[in-house]
Amino acid sequence: MAGRLTKIRCSRPDEQERLFQIWHDSVRGTHGFIAEEDFQLYAGLVRDEMLPSGSFWVAVDEADRPLAFLELQGPKVEALFVDPLHHGRGIGRALMEHARGLSSVLELDANEESGAVGFYRGLGFREVGRSPTDGLGRPYPLIHMRLD
Numbered sequence: 559m560a561g562r563l564t565k566i567r568c569s570r571p572d573e574q575e576r577l578f579q580i581w582h583d584s585v586r587g588t589h590g591f592i593a594e595e596d597f598q599l600y601a602g603l604v605r606d607e608m609l610p611s612g613s614f615w616v617a618v619d620e621a622d623r624p625l626a627f628l629e630l631q632g633p634k635v636e637a638l639f640v641d642p643l644h645h646g647r648g649i650g651r652a653l654m655e656h657a658r659g660l661s662s663v664l665e666l667d668a669n670e671e672s673g674a675v676g677f678y679r680g681l682g683f684r685e686v687g688r689s690p691t692d693g694l695g696r697p698y699p700l701i702h703m704r705l706d
Contacts, residue, residue, distance in 0.1 A: 566656045569614040569627060576624050577614065577639075578605050584639040591671045596696050608637070615656055617649045628653040635666040638674075654681055663706055667692075670699040678703050 569577065581604050585597065592600070608629075614637075616624040626640035626649045635657060640650045657664055666683070668674045669692070687702035 566615055566617050566653060569616045569624070573616065573624055574605075574609045577609055577616070577627050580624065580627060580641045581609075581637075581639045583642050587642040587645075588672050588674070589669065591669075592698065596698075599694070612636075615653060617653055625649055626653055628657060630657050630660060633661045633663045633665050635664055638666075650677065651681065658705070663704065665702070665704050667700040667702055670701050675701055675703075678705075681705065 578601075582601065585592070585600070589597075612629050614627040614629050616628075617626045617640075618624050624641075625644045627637070628635065629637040635654075638650060638653060654664075664683070665686075666678065667689070668678055670688075683703040683705045685701050686704045689700040689702065690697070692698045692700055
C-alpha cells in the first residue's frame with residue numbers, strides 16, 4: 559500500500575489551501591478534456607463553495623500533510639482526489655476502503671473521460687446509469703456507479 563500513508567483523518571479548516579492544490583493538480587493531470595474556461599469555473603466553485611462548506615476525509619503522510627481527500631455524503635462519494643505525485647500508491651484505494659467502512663453501499667459519478675471509471679470498476683463498482691452532461695450541464699459525460 560502507500561508507503562508514506564500513516565493515517566486517514568478528518569480534514570481541518572486550515573487545510574483548505576492544501577486540499578485545493580490537490581484538487582487542482584489532480585484535475586490538471588487527469589481531466590485534460592475540460593475546457594480552460596470550465597476548469598476556471600470549477601476551480602472557483604471548489605475554492606469558494608465546496609472546500610469551505612465540506613467535510614472531508616484526508617489521507618496524510620508521516621508529517622500529517624494531506625496527500626489525498628475524499629468527500630462522503632451519506633452513501634455518495636462526492637469527491638476523491640489524490641495528489642498526482644502520489645498516484646499508484648494505494649492512497650485512493652485506502653480512502654475508498656475507509657468510505658466502505660462507513661457505508662455498506664457507495665454511489666458516485668465518474669467523468670467518463672477521466673480514466674477513473676476503470677479505477678472504480680477495479681474496486682467492484684458497477685455502472686447504473688449515464689448522463690450526457692455533468693452536474694453543471696457542461697458537456698462532460700458522467701457514469702453513475704454503485705457498489706453494494
